Amino acid sequence: MKNFVLDTNVLLHDPACLTRFTDNHICLPVDVLSELDRFKTEQSERGANARKIHRTLTEMFSCARKVTSGVPTDGGGSIRLVVYDPSLCAKNSDMLTRFHRIFPDKERVDHRILACTLLLMTHNQAPVVLVTKDLNMQLKARAVGIDCQDYLNDKVDPKEASAYDVRRIEVDTSDLQRFASSGELAVGRDFAEIAINEYVLLASGEKQTMPARMSANGSLVRLQIPEALKIQDGTALKPMNLGQRCLIDALLNPDISLVTCFGQAGTGKTLIAVAAGLHEMFNRRYNGLTVSRPVVAMGDQLGFLPGTLDEKMRPWLQPIHDALDLLMRPAAPLGPRRKQSKKEDGQSGGGPVKKPWEHLMEQGIIEVEALCYIRGRSIPNRFFVLDEAQQLTPQEAKTVVTRMSRGSKLVLAGDPAQIDNPYVDSRSNGLVYTKNRLKGLPFVAHVSLSRGERSELADAGAQLM
Numbered sequence: 001m002k003n004f005v006l007d008t009n010v011l012l013h014d015p016a017c018l019t020r021f022t023d024n025h026i027c028l029p030v031d032v033l034s035e036l037d038r039f040k041t042e043q044s045e046r047g048a049n050a051r052k053i054h055r056t057l058t059e060m061f062s063c064a065r066k067v068t069s070g071v072p073t074d075g076g077g078s079i080r081l082v083v084y085d086p087s088l089c090a091k092n093s094d095m096l097t098r099f100h101r102i103f104p105d106k107e108r109v110d111h112r113i114l115a116c117t118l119l120l121m122t123h124n125q126a127p128v129v130l131v132t133k134d135l136n137m138q139l140k141a142r143a144v145g146i147d148c149q150d151y152l153n154d155k156v157d158p159k160e161a162s163a164y165d166v167r168r169i170e171v172d173t174s175d176l177q178r179f180a181s182s183g184e185l186a187v188g189r190d191f192a193e194i195a196i197n198e199y200v201l202l203a204s205g206e207k208q209t210m211p212a213r214m215s216a217n218g219s220l221v222r223l224q225i226p227e228a229l230k231i232q233d234g235t236a237l238k239p240m241n242l243g244q245r246c247l248i249d250a251l252l253n254p255d256i257s258l259v260t261c262f263g264q265a266g267t268g269k270t271l272i273a274v275a276a277g278l279h280e281m282f283n284r285r286y287n288g289l290t291v292s293r294p295v296v297a298m299g300d301q302l303g304f305l306p307g308t309l310d311e312k313m314r315p316w317l318q319p320i321h322d323a324l325d326l327l328m329r330p331a332a333p334l335g336p337r338r339k340q341s342k343k344e345d346g347q348s349g350g351g352p353v354k355k356p357w358e359h360l361m362e363q364g365i366i367e368v369e370a371l372c373y374i375r376g377r378s379i380p381n382r383f384f385v386l387d388e389a390q391q392l393t394p395q396e397a398k399t400v401v402t403r404m405s406r407g408s409k410l411v412l413a414g415d416p417a418q419i420d421n422p423y424v425d426s427r428s429n430g431l432v433y434t435k436n437r438l439k440g441l442p443f444v445a446h447v448s449l450s451r452g453e454r455s456e457l458a459d460a461g462a463q464l465m
Contacts, residue, residue, distance in 0.1 A: 001077065003027055003124055005117045007132035008035040008109075010151045013393065013423060015052040018060070020153045023076035025126075028057075029116040030083050031109050044372075045396055084116040093122045099144050110137050117146050133423070154394045155427040156436040161416045162426075164262060164450040166211070166242060167200045176204040179212065183222040191220075197256060197445035199246040211242055213249060216442040223249040229272075229279040233356060234328040237275045243449040244268055250445040251276035251411065254285065257404065260389075260435040261413040263449030266458040269413040270387045274323045277383035277411075281365065286409070287381040290367040291320045292374075294391045294421075317368050320387065324357040324366070371400070380405035389431040390414035391421045397430025401438075 003025045010017055011032065018026060039050040060079060064071045070080030086106045089096055095118050103111045114130070114137070121128045130141050130148045141148035169191070171179075179185040179202060187194075194200060194214045202220070203209045212220040225248045228236040239245040243263070250259045251273065263269040277289040314321070360366040371386070386400060389412040397412070404410050412434060416426045424430070438444045452459030 001025060001126060003120055003126055003128045005029065005082075005113070005120065005128065005130045006032065007113060007130065007134060007137065008032045009133045009423070010131050011036065011053045012039065012046050012049050013133060013151060014154060014395070015049045015056065017151065017153065018053075018056060018079060019074065021073075021075065021077060025070070025077050026073070026079040027082045027116075027120055027128075028079070029113050030081055031112045031116070033057075033081075035109055045393065045399075049395070082116050082120065084112055084119055086112070086115065089115070089119050093119065095122060095145075102144060103140070110134070110140070113137075114141055114144065114146065117141070118144065121146070154433055156432050158427060160427075160436055161262075161432045164448040166246065166448075167194070167198070168203055169200050171202050171204055173204045173208065176202055176208055176210060179220065179222065180210060184215075185212065185220040187214075187218065187220055195440045196442055197250070199249075199445075199447060201242065211246060213246075213445075225249050225252065229275045231275065231278050231327050232282045234278070235326065237272065237327065239272075240268070240453045241449075241451045243447060243451060244272055244453070247272055247447040247449065248276060250447055251409075252280065253445070255443060256445045257409055257443040258401070258434075258438060258445070259409070259411045260431060260444075260446045261411065261449065262416060262431070262435075262446075263413070264415050264417065264452065264462045266452035266454030266462055267449035268453050269449055270319060270385070271323050271326070273385045273387075273411045273413055274320065275327050277385055278327060280383055280409075286383040286407070288365045288367065289383045289385070290369060290379065291317075291324075291385045291387065292369050292371045293317060293320065293387045294371050294389070294396070320368055325355060328356045374403055375399055377403050378405050379403050379408050381407035383409050383411075385411045385413070388414050389434075390416050390419060390426075390429045391424070392430030393421070393424055394428070394430050394433040397434045400430075401434060 001024050004021055005027045036050045039046050061067045067081045070078040072078050117130045130146050131151055138148045196216050198214050200212055201209055202212050211223055215221045228238045230236045239248055250256055261269045280286050281289050412431055414431045416432050435446050
């Protein structure tokens, strides 16, 4: 059994991590508790996690006379607090004396946690491993001979975060013709590795191809998509490539409640998701459309910004406003536009002309809202689009998924390669975590977009820069 020393960021990242180490020993430096104390008053996801850890530790140590002796865990291991006193411990270990020559700042919490790990190494024959998500601390640990690891429980396989191509399956010409006429193709054991609602490309040679989706009954079915997504008094949107056709099929399928979508900048994931939501809303399949984006860290408060909530959120939600403006504004000829007078626009006031989607927002049919206020909500019969979902932590993604009531559809879209949130990376963010944990369910589908359609310049920039 190993001794795992947990850094503060691991506890804040996943409050349930104390149950993830099975029959191994968990060691918590008391300095970690001091750091947690700084965050517990925050009205954010990080603050909620700190409070949850405090409650969990209080419950686990409630029957222990001496918390430094450790208490057993359900997995067969133990958990204990470790006290490091630099005035005493350095005298008993050449390793610690050397450490303090390299890192003389004894009051820095990171250095105290590292020294605590070295202290455990001198008194344990079993391996001692420091678990931290701080890359700089990992480098410091390795510099002084400490075995260091990242917290991997919620990280997906690298292939899952980087696989963007639709799987190609070779079939006989007769099978492809039968599929084209009937819309369904029974498959054998060779196709057992294909997940439910996974999209594939059936091919017979180089030129004959047809996309298909694996249904819940174990057969491949033809995509059910219209020629174009038609928006009332707006612009019709046609799929430009195979990935977009697959995405539209998933978005319009009433049996699919959750759609996850990977795609780099310019592939059309936000535009298509919003267009599909408007298409379904005007066809009365949903009561309305809700669109949101995380403000990098979902729990950050917006009160320090001036103005109303809509004014505070507008810089973050401008890409969504751009998509609504493109889809719901009637086609107009190019060239300079003459400013309409009050009589022409039919308004008696002196304010600017309202856009079509702004009227729907006033009626509550379209919502563009702050994600940081979603906790506690129950959202029925809505088409909910969450853009930039790769900025979420797994716990935040779970919060969003569990808000969906009956009749709602949730779309999580983002690019796992573009991460601004310092607490996640391309393999541990909420988007790839949700896709990995829920894949194979009959009401969940995933689509990856690899071809940019915004412009040749945008596509070249995404690929080469």
